[in-house]
Amino acid sequence: MKLIVAIIKPDRLEAVKQELYKAEVNLITVNEVLGHGRQMGVTEIYRGVKEVGNLLRKIRLEIAVNEDFVEPTISAILRGAQTGQIGDGKIFVLDLVECIRIRTEERGGQAIG
Amino acid sequence: MRSLILLCVCLFLFVSIGIVNAQVAGIYPTTDPQPITTQISPPAAATPKVDTGDATWVLISSALVMLMTPGLAFFYGGMVGRKNILGILMQCFIILCLVSVVWVLFGYSLSFAPGKGFWGGFQWVGLKGIGFEPYADYGATIPHQLFAIFQMMFAIITPALIIGAFAERMKFSAFLLFILLWTTFVYNPICHWVWGVGGWLKDMGVLDFAGGIVVHISAGVTALMTAIFIGKRNGTTKKAILPHNLPFTVLGTGLLWFGWFGFNAGSALGMNSVAVNAFLVTNTSGAAAGLTWAIIDWVFQEKPTMLGTATGAVGGLAAITPAAGFVGVFPALVIGAVASIICYIAVTLVKPRLGYDDALDVFGVHCIGGVWGVLATGLFASKAVNPAGADGLFFGNPKLFLIQLMAAGVTLAYGFIASLIIYKFVDLTIKVRVKEKDELMGLDLTQHHENAYTILE
Numbered sequence A: 001m002k003l004i005v006a007i008i009k010p011d012r013l014e015a016v017k018q019e020l021y022k023a024e025v026n027l028i029t030v031n032e033v034l035g036h037g038r039q040m041g042v043t044e045i046y047r048g049v050k051e052v053g054n055l056l057r058k059i060r061l062e063i064a065v066n067e068d069f070v071e072p073t074i075s076a077i078l079r080g081a082q083t084g085q086i087g088d089g090k091i092f093v094l095d096l097v098e099c100i101r102i103r104t105e106e107r108g109g110q111a112i113g
Numbered sequence B: 001m002r003s004l005i006l007l008c009v010c011l012f013l014f015v016s017i018g019i020v021n022a023q024v025a026g027i028y029p030t031t032d033p034q035p036i037t038t039q040i041s042p043p044a045a046a047t048p049k050v051d052t053g054d055a056t057w058v059l060i061s062s063a064l065v066m067l068m069t070p071g072l073a074f075f076y077g078g079m080v081g082r083k084n085i086l087g088i089l090m091q092c093f094i095i096l097c098l099v100s101v102v103w104v105l106f107g108y109s110l111s112f113a114p115g116k117g118f119w120g121g122f123q124w125v126g127l128k129g130i131g132f133e134p135y136a137d138y139g140a141t142i143p144h145q146l147f148a149i150f151q152m153m154f155a156i157i158t159p160a161l162i163i164g165a166f167a168e169r170m171k172f173s174a175f176l177l178f179i180l181l182w183t184t185f186v187y188n189p190i191c192h193w194v195w196g197v198g199g200w201l202k203d204m205g206v207l208d209f210a211g212g213i214v215v216h217i218s219a220g221v222t223a224l225m226t227a228i229f230i231g232k233r234n235g236t237t238k239k240a241i242l243p244h245n246l247p248f249t250v251l252g253t254g255l256l257w258f259g260w261f262g263f264n265a266g267s268a269l270g271m272n273s274v275a276v277n278a279f280l281v282t283n284t285s286g287a288a289a290g291l292t293w294a295i296i297d298w299v300f301q302e303k304p305t306m307l308g309t310a311t312g313a314v315g316g317l318a319a320i321t322p323a324a325g326f327v328g329v330f331p332a333l334v335i336g337a338v339a340s341i342i343c344y345i346a347v348t349l350v351k352p353r354l355g356y357d358d359a360l361d362v363f364g365v366h367c368i369g370g371v372w373g374v375l376a377t378g379l380f381a382s383k384a385v386n387p388a389g390a391d392g393l394f395f396g397n398p399k400l401f402l403i404q405l406m407a408a409g410v411t412l413a414y415g416f417i418a419s420l421i422i423y424k425f426v427d428l429t430i431k432v433r434v435k436e437k438d439e440l441m442g443l444d445l446t447q448h449h450e451n452a453y454t455i456l457e
Helices: A010-022 A067-081 B002-027 B035-039 B051-077 B085-113 B146-164 B172-195 B200-204 B210-231 B246-268 B272-300 B305-319 B329-352 B362-380 B396-428 B437-441 B444-447
Strands: A001-006 A028-036 A043-045 A049-051 A056-065 A089-095
Touching: A001 A067, A010 A056, A010 A067, A043 B444, A049 A067, A056 A067, A067 A089, A067 B085, B051 B146, B051 B246, B085 B146, B085 B172, B085 B444, B146 B172, B146 B246, B172 B200, B172 B210, B172 B396, B172 B444, B200 B396, B210 B305, B210 B362, B210 B396, B246 B272, B246 B305, B272 B305, B272 B329, B305 B329, B305 B362, B329 B362, B362 B396, B396 B444, B437 B444
Parallel strands: none
Antiparallel strands: A001 A056, A001 A089, A028 A056, A043 A049
16 A cells, blocks of 8 residues: 655646546645745735745645556646646655544455555 | 737727826816816806706616626526636626726717717717716716716626627737727727717617617627637537526626616616616516516426526526616516517527537627617607607507617627627737637636635635
8 A cells, every 4th residue: 555645836736636536536635835946935025025026826636546557546636737847746655554444443455546 | 919918908008198298287277267268168158057966866876787797697606517607707798898988088078979981080089078077969967077087887898798608709909909998899889870969860760778789789799709719618509508696697787787777777868767767678678578588498497497597587688788778667567578488489490500619608698689679669669758759669669670670780790790790800910819728727827827716725
């Protein structure tokens, strides 16, 4: 089992969702986060006070998958989120130790799907 | 590009200052303002006198109408994405500032100075000679200056209505130039034709009590033009762009409805039976329309929606605007209910088929509602309500209906073509649409360097 965490541009969320549905990955959690990598944020000005390089809005996806679905999920995110511009984001793949479905108390790979 | 814009602004300021300097003696008459006013006002024999009750009501109405523009900002602001709300609020507020300045410099003169031409003329530039004394044709019992104030608020809200069509994708500099040219070359002439002394539609007998033609049709048809030519918002092909804060939209609707009492009842230019009737029919039509839209939603979309009810109310208020001073309360019910039905058809059935992206449905609600109201005036107007008006088709006078139809058609055509020329001019000089990158990031950050909402402290 793996936990896939992806940081993407907010306006790519819809495209990524569509790609994930096509790859039959239907269970995702979405967060709004702030951040910047090598791309510096946009300057903001409030009554003449400048805030240079502020953090930008990003979307963080969390998807728990069984081994078979790792590569399809990654390629779906790539297809949806890639624009070739700086600031497209990152995908992190983490080992997932355990997963429990609260409703039925199922565990492991069964609980993920 | 930026220097070009600055140049335009500077030119505008220089011209304005020049005009003001030239007229300064006229604005601040030191001794006796009489010689200036007598050139244009009727002989002093029937010197009109200010009625304090009338003047008070119109003064308060002016303040009510002013509040509609910030109200509209929230009505629209709630419907856009959260990255674009400051863009909407800013556009409304800057129109409030820009058109106020333009109006006192030359807008009022172009709209209302007596004359038979394309627009009024330049006699009243800088509000020269316009003071406390009434001007018989523009409210015989209120100060002339007050009439100019009241009309200023109409000139402000009209261009503000348009911005919903090109929401989320117009460059701020281009927007400013477009609005400046639009208010000068579209609003002022149409206003003069319908309301100004010597206006050709007015002389023909067209009835437009509070701005169905001047405000709603002119703004609505311009909205359609801009929506077609600026193109769709990024992302609309994949899914609808959802409103980010509907409570703002409802707040805005409330402020609009409240302000509309000044808009319509104030247009009686006095405290009289026409004003009270206008107040009643305004409320009645807005209410009937809101109710109708809620029912339509319930029947065809499973549930009555808040956005639908608010939209319906605004459509009903727009539709009653030209008729408010000429129709009774039962026609108002019909006008409101029918407004919702046809606006609903325009917004949910016609717009998707034609495929233009009128982001916040300015054309579907204001223009369609306005056209219906103008035509309904030709049907339901009655001299029993307002002896100064005329009888409509249902009271035995088919001619009025034809005049109304013609006036609506002329305004639609002129509004579309003139605003298209202005739009093309702006597009060729400074490009109308923001870069795709900026559109995706949102107008708040890219056009104004501000964020409406924070996630962290």
